[in-house]
Structure formats: C-alpha cells, structure tokens
Amino acid sequence: MPNNSFPGWxxxxxxxxxxxxxxATRTLWDVKTDDFDxxxxxxxxxxxxxxxxxxxRxxxxxEAxxxxxxxxxxxxAHKTALNRADPTLKVAFMDWC
Structure with a gap:
C-alpha cells in the first residue's frame, strides 16, 4: 500500500x-485481493x-x-460492483498491485 505508515502491519x-x-490523510484501508473477475x-x-x-461496518x-x-x-469490475451496491463507499482500483 503506497504511503502506508506501518508497512507489514x-x-x-x-x-x-x-x-x-x-x-498523513487519516485514511484506513481494507484491501480485497480476490480474483473477482x-x-x-x-x-x-x-x-x-x-x-x-x-x-x-x-x-x-x-469514521467514528x-x-x-x-x-x-x-x-x-470489483470497484464498479461495490459502487453499485453502496455508492457511499470509497473504492479504489489498485492498479499498482
């Protein structure tokens, strides 16, 4: 993850x-590495x-x-499916991995 403040943890x-x-941006990530396609x-x-x-959740x-x-x-495709299911989720296509 680029700019991960604690790589490997x-x-x-x-x-x-x-x-x-x-x-730096106070952002938490959940990474899904599934072969969705x-x-x-x-x-x-x-x-x-x-x-x-x-x-x-x-x-x-x-946010709390x-x-x-x-x-x-x-x-x-995974990003599109998640955005359709919940447009409030921020989903990033990780083209770097």
Whole structure:
C-alpha cells in the first residue's frame, strides 16, 4: 500500500484490524485481493452481498474515530460492483498491485 505508515502491519482501530493506515490523510484501508473477475456473475453478486455489510461496518468504525475509509480492489469490475451496491463507499482500483 503506497504511503502506508506501518508497512507489514495491520492497524487495530476501534476494535477492528485494518490493512493499512495513511497517517498523513487519516485514511484506513481494507484491501480485497480476490480474483473477482474470474468468478461467474452469480458468484460475483453473492460475494458482494456477503462482504458489503462488513465493509459498511468498517467504514462506520473508521469514521467514528475520525478516519476516512477506502476499500482497495484489484479490478475495475470489483470497484464498479461495490459502487453499485453502496455508492457511499470509497473504492479504489489498485492498479499498482
């Protein structure tokens, strides 16, 4: 994660471990490294449905402590699916990994 203030470590904030913290922007990240594009459309919908509640919870926990929250994904299709499911989530396509 670029600009991760603690590379190689999870950040435990408000009872939850996050994948990265960028202190300069007060941003917590959850990174999804799934091969989303390789799954069938049915499996993709199921995956989004199963993960969405936890991502929304992580967003609330981060914001309650004054942090921004971003979900990092490895494909544009995954980003699009998450944005459709919840337009309030900030989702970043991680083209660097």
């Amino acid at each position: 999870d950040m435990f904030v408000n009872g939850k471990s996050f994948d990265a913290l960028q202190l 390789k799954h069938s459309p049915h499996s993709q919908k199921f995956f989004i449905k199963m993960k969405l509640g936890e991502l929304q 992580e967003k609330r926990l981060a 402590c004054g942090y921004d929250f971003i979900v990092g994904v490895r494909s544009e």
